[in-house]
Amino acid sequence: MNLTRQFFILLISLITLLLLAFRFDNYHLPAKMIIPVRNNPLPTGYNNLFAGSGNCAVCHNSMTNGQGAPIGIANDWRSTMMGNSAKDPLWQAKVSHEGLVNPSHQEALENVCTTCHAPVGNINAHYAQKDYYTIAEMKNDPLALDGVQCTVCHQITPESSGNFSGTFSIGTNKIIWGPFSNPFINPMLFNTGYTPVHSNHINNSELCASCHTLLTDPVDLNGVATGEKFVEQAIYHEWKNSVFPTENKSCQSCHVPRINDSVKISTVPPWLQPRLPFGMHQFAGANIFMGKIFKENIVQLGITALTSNFDSTISRSSNMLTRQALSLSVEETGRTNDTLYLNVLLTNKAGHKFPSGFPSRRAFIELIARTNTGDTIFHSGRSDDHHNLIAENTDFEPHFNTINSEDEVQIYEMVMGDVEGNVTTVLERAYQTLKDNRIPPEGFTTAHPSYDTTKIEGLAATDPDFNKQNGIEGCGSDKISYHVPLNNYFEEIEIVVNVFYQTVNDKWLDNMFSYTSDDINRFKNMYENSDRAPVLVQSVSTMINAGFDAVLRKGWNSLSCFILPENAQIDSVLQFIINSMEIMIGDSGTIYPAASIHTIDFFDPFQGYSIKMTSPAVLSFRGSSLSNISKTYETGWHLLPVLSSCEMPINSLNQNFIDKINIIVELAGWRVYWPEKQIATLTHLSPGKAYLLNLKDTATIIFSNCY
Ligand code: HEC
Ligand code: HEC
Ligand code: HEC
Numbered sequence: 001m002n003l004t005r006q007f008f009i010l011l012i013s014l015i016t017l018l019l020l021a022f023r024f025d026n027y028h029l030p031a032k033m034i035i036p037v038r039n040n041p042l043p044t045g046y047n048n049l050f051a052g053s054g055n056c057a058v059c060h061n062s063m064t065n066g067q068g069a070p071i072g073i074a075n076d077w078r079s080t081m082m083g084n085s086a087k088d089p090l091w092q093a094k095v096s097h098e099g100l101v102n103p104s105h106q107e108a109l110e111n112v113c114t115t116c117h118a119p120v121g122n123i124n125a126h127y128a129q130k131d132y133y134t135i136a137e138m139k140n141d142p143l144a145l146d147g148v149q150c151t152v153c154h155q156i157t158p159e160s161s162g163n164f165s166g167t168f169s170i171g172t173n174k175i176i177w178g179p180f181s182n183p184f185i186n187p188m189l190f191n192t193g194y195t196p197v198h199s200n201h202i203n204n205s206e207l208c209a210s211c212h213t214l215l216t217d218p219v220d221l222n223g224v225a226t227g228e229k230f231v232e233q234a235i236y237h238e239w240k241n242s243v244f245p246t247e248n249k250s251c252q253s254c255h256v257p258r259i260n261d262s263v264k265i266s267t268v269p270p271w272l273q274p275r276l277p278f279g280m281h282q283f284a285g286a287n288i289f290m291g292k293i294f295k296e297n298i299v300q301l302g303i304t305a306l307t308s309n310f311d312s313t314i315s316r317s318s319n320m321l322t323r324q325a326l327s328l329s330v331e332e333t334g335r336t337n338d339t340l341y342l343n344v345l346l347t348n349k350a351g352h353k354f355p356s357g358f359p360s361r362r363a364f365i366e367l368i369a370r371t372n373t374g375d376t377i378f379h380s381g382r383s384d385d386h387h388n389l390i391a392e393n394t395d396f397e398p399h400f401n402t403i404n405s406e407d408e409v410q411i412y413e414m415v416m417g418d419v420e421g422n423v424t425t426v427l428e429r430a431y432q433t434l435k436d437n438r439i440p441p442e443g444f445t446t447a448h449p450s451y452d453t454t455k456i457e458g459l460a461a462t463d464p465d466f467n468k469q470n471g472i473e474g475c476g477s478d479k480i481s482y483h484v485p486l487n488n489y490f491e492e493i494e495i496v497v498n499v500f501y502q503t504v505n506d507k508w509l510d511n512m513f514s515y516t517s518d519d520i521n522r523f524k525n526m527y528e529n530s531d532r533a534p535v536l537v538q539s540v541s542t543m544i545n546a547g548f549d550a551v552l553r554k555g556w557n558s559l560s561c562f563i564l565p566e567n568a569q570i571d572s573v574l575q576f577i578i579n580s581m582e583i584m585i586g587d588s589g590t591i592y593p594a595a596s597i598h599t600i601d602f603f604d605p606f607q608g609y610s611i612k613m614t615s616p617a618v619l620s621f622r623g624s625s626l627s628n629i630s631k632t633y634e635t636g637w638h639l640l641p642v643l644s645s646c647e648m649p650i651n652s653l654n655q656n657f658i659d660k661i662n663i664i665v666e667l668a669g670w671r672v673y674w675p676e677k678q679i680a681t682l683t684h685l686s687p688g689k690a691y692l693l694n695l696k697d698t699a700t701i702i703f704s705n706c707y
């Protein structure tokens with residue numbers, strides 16, 4: 001027995017000690033660090049195929065990024081939707097609902113639903129030759145309640161990755177696939193029995209396709225199988241039908257964001273070399289709503305994450321929705337006396353439709369037009385106190401290319417129909433898609449081989465501005481025209497456009513809540529106590545210039561305007577009517593093209609004009625409206641402009657002005673206001689016109705605000 005051998009034994013014992021030390025040190029945090037929230041520990045059990053995430057967290061949870069901030073894999077994952085897919089009370093309620101609608105299928109349904117939401121229980125049961133796996137079994141199995149966890153994703157075989165509808169297969173030889181070549185095997189093998197092995201398929205979208213494309217087997221209203229397939233979710237195919245595969249942007253590139261810092265991916269052994277890049281297990285999507293429900297019901301739902309974990313996941317999801325999902329813009333395309341024309345443009349930035357995934361998801365547009373004093377003149381997409389859209393049709397709102405009234409609201413959603421073509425929210429009865437106007441991703445075309453799984457349905461399919469620009473597909477955007485009725489409002493308008501995202505809403509849950517079971521009641525209670533406010537994804541606002549169209553007939557007209565034009569140069573103001581104008585006369589000059597007289601330089605709203613036309617025309621003024629204007633006139637004759645955007649009753653003018661009036665005569669008209677003779681055929685001063693005024697004495701007229 002030589003020294004080398006003794007040294008070797010010593011070394012082995014040391015390593016073993018170290019391994020044990022780290023195992024306990026990392027898992028059982030020092031008492032002073034334990035935050036007093038009664039969350040459940042991560043499960044540490046094993047079944048034939050899977051290991052509880054607690055076994056993996058021992059070594060894969062203490063890493064930090066280059067700045068020292070924690071990026072623990074288990075901590076990032078445990079508050080995600082996938083980490084809670086089996087405990088999800090909405091999901092459990094929905095499974096119960098489906099079973100109540102078709103009681104004879106209950107067991108089969110529970111078996112299907114647990115395939116993706118509780119794979120650790122379901123796949124293991126089938127591996128043990130069982131026909132069905134039920135919700136009751138799942139609820140009693142902490143391992144199954146671990147959701148879509150480490151040993152699920154990392155054991156999906158390369159051969160089966162890319163299968164859909166939960167038909168992935170889990171390897172039976174305890175191989176954990178990972179992104180790095182030549183992993184250091186022993187510590188993991190000795191501690192868990194699993195061997196880390198490099199394989200590229202872990203980084204492919206096909207890994208996610210396993211569960212994120214779901215074709216169902218619809219039944220009719222008697223529960224009889226139709227023998228056809230229904231596309232319930234097709235995120236993977238949507239992604240396929242986009243620019244992202246060609247740009248090498250997989251699901252992982254957005255949902256498992258990489259950092260280029262060198263990271264030791266396991267705490268054991270201490271001398272492990274760092275690796276890069278590191279994929280953070282954030283899996284943030286759009287489900288802020290359920291994230292908050294989990295966070296508020298940690299004890300009741302037996303959740304393993306802490307409040308602080310949920311805060312992180314919720315803020316990441318919020319970041320996904322508000323920064324990475326959508327760009328939004330609004331522009332004016334015209335304004336007449338009756339109508340304001342706007343184009344709203346939404347462009348999808350996500351790697352699939354927006355919104356996508358489960359059929360209850362939707363996004364809608366709220367567009368509000370307000371006067372310059374803040375009164376609402378138009379409001380499409382208004383919600384009531386329960387966040388329900390007031391104008392939504394009872395069946396569903398069609399897709400719109402143009403929105404003409406407040407009764408219409410643009411909702412981006414997928415609407416399921418049963419065999420009779422009625423709207424249904426029962427997943428098993430979903431037989432056809434009545435509407436799918438969720439905004440396609442960039443690069444999406446109807447000619448793509450995946451189009452049959454990702455169809456646009458309803459009026460969006462024929463909308464020339466939906467995923468199309470000049471007839472070419474693939475812009476990933478929707479342009480909607482809004483025609484806002486103005487009802488003689490001519491001043492500035494504030495436009496606010498909000499796009500909201502809703503995970504689920506009252507209407508969608510209505511049918512489920514008409515049934516009762518423990519799971520439905522439990523969720524109903526949580527739902528009613530939850531924050532149901534939709535998430536504001538994007539918001540833009542813009543100010544619209546005041547606008548007034550003076551209608552000029554053939555012959556003589558009077559003219560004034562309460563708007564200071566953006567460009568008041570007379571040639572610019574008259575540019576579109578100059579060819580049908582003979583002469584324009586103001587206080588300070590004349591424009592008379594035939595005689596080459598041009599002595600007015602600027603349009604002055606404080607003056608009145610008379611103008612003679614050779615044919616009718618409309619003179620549009622755009623600029624800032626003048627309000628609260630007063631102007632002083634001397635004794636004698638004047639051309640009086642109307643510095644107001646609304647009809648001004650003469651007898652409501654300021655009294656000391658009324659007292660000085662001799663006469664007001666309509667120019668190019670018949671009516672007069674002549675107090676001395678008690679003649680008042682002229683009762684109002686109308687915006688756009690000018691009047692002949694004769695004063696007895698110097699006086700100031702005040703044009704008070706209209707609104
Ligand atoms: C005793 C510590 C330890 C435990 C417990 C442990 N691992 Fe590991 N794991 C490691 C080490 C060490 C590596 C290799 C790191 C390296 O080579 O950089 C590794 C590598 C990995 C990799 C990357 C493989 C690759 O090639 O990219 C994955 C994935 C992984 N482990 C998952 C798991 C899962 C899932 C569990 C729970 C069943 C688990 N680990 C439990 C220590 C552990
Ligand atoms: C074993 C099935 C399965 C696999 C594999 C899987 N997922 Fe999931 N995923 C789910 C289920 C189930 C949910 C929903 C859980 C719930 O809402 O209760 C989900 C939810 C998500 C969400 C949350 C959405 C939101 O709105 O918050 C994201 C993001 C996500 N998955 C991304 C991925 C990515 C990326 C991959 C591949 C790396 C992947 N998933 C692989 C089953 C799976
Ligand atoms: C270019 C980045 C990007 C890519 C690539 C991408 N996603 Fe997303 N994903 C997002 C964004 C942003 C959101 C949030 C907005 C939304 O809901 O669409 C999201 C949302 C989701 C949601 C929640 C959808 C909802 O509304 O409930 C799931 C699930 C999801 N992604 C899974 C996937 C899967 C699976 C893939 C690959 C097939 C993938 N994503 C590819 C960016 C991406």
Ligand code: HEC
Nearest residue numbers: 053056060073074077148149150153179202252265278279
């Ligand atoms: C939804 C699928 C999914 C789940 C669940 C999941 N992983 Fe991963 N994991 C991945 C993907 C994808 C990568 C590759 C990331 C990359 O290369 O950028 C990865 C990478 C890793 C790595 C290599 C280091 C890194 O992050 O890049 C380790 C270690 C690992 N996972 C361990 C775990 C453990 C431990 C759990 C459970 C707490 C877990 N994973 C849960 C999909 C998953």
Ligand code: HEC
Nearest residue numbers: 090091094095112113116165166211212214290356357358
């Ligand atoms: C092929 C895998 C798969 C199967 C099978 C499956 N789901 Fe899902 N389910 C998902 C994925 C992935 C999501 C997340 C999509 C998203 O976030 O938009 C999800 C989300 C849900 C949600 C929304 C949960 C939430 O928190 O918002 C409900 C409810 C749901 N599923 C019910 C069911 C029911 C009921 C069944 C059985 C009839 C079922 N699922 C079967 C993959 C599956």
